[in-house]
Amino acid sequence: MQGEIGPTGPTGTTGSTGATGPTGPANFTTVNPYQLYVRSGTIGGTGAQNNPLPSIEDAIDLVQNGGFIYVEDGFYPVDGTINLTKSNVTIQGLPNSTVYLIANTPALLITGNGNVIKGLKFTSDTPYPVEFIQIGGNNNKISENIIYGPTQSGSSDTWVVNRGIVTQGSTTNTWIDDNIIYSLRQCGYLNPNSTGYITHNVCFNTRGWVVDQALFQFSGNSWGSPANAVDIALLSGTTSGVPYDSISNLQANNSNANISDQR
Helix, strand or coil: CCCCCCCCCCCCCCCCCCCCCCCCCCCCCCCCCEEEECCCCCCCCCCCCCEECCCHHHHHHHHCCCHHHEEEEEEECCEEEEEEEECEEEEECCCCCCEECCCCCEEEEECCCCCCCEEEEECCCCCCCEEEECCCCCCCCCEEEEECCCCCCCHHCCCCCCCEEEEEECCCCCEEEEEEEECEEEEEECCCCCEEECCCCCEEECCCCCCCCCEEECCCCCCCCCCCCCCCCCECCCCCCCCCCCCCHHHCCCCCCEECCCC
């Protein structure tokens, strides 16, 4: 038979404290200048996803070349041109992000190279005789945007000359792809010696794309309703031959485009 358990002995001395482990992450937001966020109506902000900046201009000031700016849902009034002078920056609009022009000035001027403008809406409070996007750099891409103006009454040849996109002279390799452009005097104006590609856009209720001695490859574009007065206008002085001739091929490659050949 087991005997009784004896009394517990005295507790030994406590050993030395072990080394302190690494400090956990601090409770603050780190800003990545290659990935910035914008949200209309915010005050201040750093540009981090949970502390966004209030304007696109603020984000352009902070972003590094090669970075991304994400524009969240909301209205972004523009009363002075937004200048994008940096290069290889992508400005990505999230659903229902609208650049809203409220002054007689281009909404966005791109003079840097290799930038991408994607997924934004552009419109204005009244028709202004300016373009929404002006391109002054090389190798820029305008893609998947919706660009439209307020309704103008009467014949389109009397409308205020507002335009979706304008290329400055001698800019190279502009790619305008998969945009919807409507209710403007012109989809775009392509100035002398500018070059690039206009592909897969839908353009309606305008006087079309105006080619002024520029070299652009048109392909896969289509035309909605109300119909444009002209889909593509080739102004006097614009080159013959490639990329515009034959006219029948140009029409066939662009949904039977209505082409005004003024050369």
